[in-house]
Amino acid sequence: MGERKLRIMVAKPGLDGHDRGARVLARCFRDAGFEVIYTGCHQTPEQIAASAIQEDVDVVGLSCLSGAHRYLFPRVVELLKEQKAEDITVIGGGVIPDQDFQMLYDAGIKEIFTPGASLDSIVEWINTHIKLS
Amino acid sequence: MTKTDKIRKGDVRTATRLIRNIENNIPEARSTIRTLFPFTGKARVIGLTGPPGAGKSTLIDSLIALYRDRDKKVGALLVDPTSPFTGGAILGDRIRLQRHAEDPDVFVRSLATRGALGGLSKAAGDAVHVMDAMGKDVILVETVGTGQQEVEIMNHVHTVIVVIVPGMGDSIQAIKAGILEVADVFVINKAEREGADKLYQELMAMLNMVDSFPGGWRPPVIRVGNLFDKEIFEKNIAELSNSIDAHYRNLVENDLLGDRVRRKVTAELNEALQFSILAPILEKLIAEGEFDTLVDKLLKKETDPYTCAEEVAKKYLRKQPLKGVAG
CATH class of the missing domain: 3.40.50.300 (P-loop containing nucleotide triphosphate hydrolases)
Structure with missing residues (x-):
């Protein structure tokens, strides 16, 4: 009877009120059969990490269009690690220049999706890389 | 430290994971709830x-x-x-x-x-x-x-x-x-x-x-x-x-608090019975394809839901009185 479901949090860190993309993604994840926790705009990394832990998500998907991803994304990973929740996978997306990719990977962001990435490719990545607990 | 101890100390990760295991019907979660009760x-x-x-x-x-x-x-x-x-x-x-x-x-x-x-x-x-x-x-x-x-x-x-x-x-x-x-x-x-x-x-x-x-x-x-x-x-x-x-x-x-608690416990017992008795039968029916066969029969009007339920009850609950089980 047991049915394991993937839980994913879609979060927008920092001063960025443009959440159309995040909402489209939330909807797409719902249609992929995931349970999606959406926390809205203007979240601090601290709020995001705490919520991800309380909600027991498998994945945190960060969306950032403001240019502050170099600080915000790694900070979320760091906070999760501090709270012994490094098993939660963090991925990111938004307006992210190619030259920042390596820096984000090094900081523990597992994958980055930029404008043009298809919804299917994002769902496929999650389904391939996330083992359900 | 056991899960129960961790939860009683307020550990969020253990608690939220237990809630997830309950959502997922993991049998082990039920036994943890037993110790928390x-x-x-x-x-x-x-x-x-x-x-x-x-x-x-x-x-x-x-x-x-x-x-x-x-x-x-x-x-x-x-x-x-x-x-x-x-x-x-x-x-x-x-x-x-x-x-x-x-x-x-x-x-x-x-x-x-x-x-x-x-x-x-x-x-x-x-x-x-x-x-x-x-x-x-x-x-x-x-x-x-x-x-x-x-x-x-x-x-x-x-x-x-x-x-x-x-x-x-x-x-x-x-x-x-x-x-x-x-x-x-x-x-x-x-x-x-x-x-x-x-x-x-x-x-x-x-x-x-x-x-x-x-x-x-x-x-x-x-x-x-x-x-x-x-x-x-x-x-x-x-x-x-x-x-x-x-x-x-x-x-x-x-003195109505007792009534409320009774209402809660009654609902929980109902749910536990569903989980322990009905759910396994349903699971078996689905796994063996029997459920779909019944649905097909219903679509062709060869039978009706009550007859189906009675047959299932006869098969799986045969030591029990049958009337009432199938409604």
Whole structure:
């Protein structure tokens, strides 16, 4: 009877009120059969990490269009690690220049999706890389 | 340290994972609940229900702030619907509660209904136990946006708050059975809007028709006004919390608390029976393809659902009396 479901949090860190993309993604994840926790705009990394832990998500998907991803994304990973929740996978997306990719990977962001990435490719990545607990 | 110990110490990761394992029907989770059970029953459990967009999450946010001012530890369970088509869900109630996200004494957990029809998720009852065992003083439970019939909440809380808003229909809506009957406290939210006074009058008229209330408790109707007028809003929220307290005192003074707890335990037993008896049979039927065969037969009008149920009962419950099982 047991049915394991993937839980994913879609979060927008920092001063960025443009959440159309995040909402489209939330909807797409719902249609992929995931349970999606959406926390809205203007979240601090601290709020995001705490919520991800309380909600027991498998994945945190960060969306950032403001240019502050170099600080915000790694900070979320760091906070999760501090709270012994490094098993939660963090991925990111938004307006992210190619030259920042390596820096984000090094900081523990597992994958980055930029404008043009298809919804299917994002769902496929999650389904391939996330083992359900 | 066992899981039970960790949860009793308030460990969020262990608690939230246990809730997930309950949602996923992992048998081991049931045994952890068994060991937690003796440590439950201390928290005050308050339920909020009402139509989508009535303002339940925002009220919960305000109540959390108020209880935190009183130094109470708070848990909140927020239920949103699962898609009947994809099995996915968007759990968005948390958006309203994010100012409490970093408060270590506030634990917020979202649940998807996963097909349950009563306005809650099947795991909700056990999730309340988990938060209770964690030492939360107050647990707030928010149902999905409800219509008229989703009254499951009354089986899981001490006090049911029904949140309604002006402009949802004519006065006849107010005298229908169902959700309005389970209210211990009414909130007319967005009370600054047109139609709030009329709604208040209609509710009063509805309540006036009731001959007697258990324990003499006539559900108060609290008007909660403009969210953006801080002074009025906070005054109204304080009034709401006074009503919640008064209702609880009324339960205690009239010896009705036992009835509530009995109602809860009855519902839990029902659920456990479903889980232990019906669920395994259903699982077997589905796994062996028999379920689909029956559905096909039904589609061809070769049989009817009651006959199917009787046959299944005969096959799997053969040592039991058959009549009644199949209804």
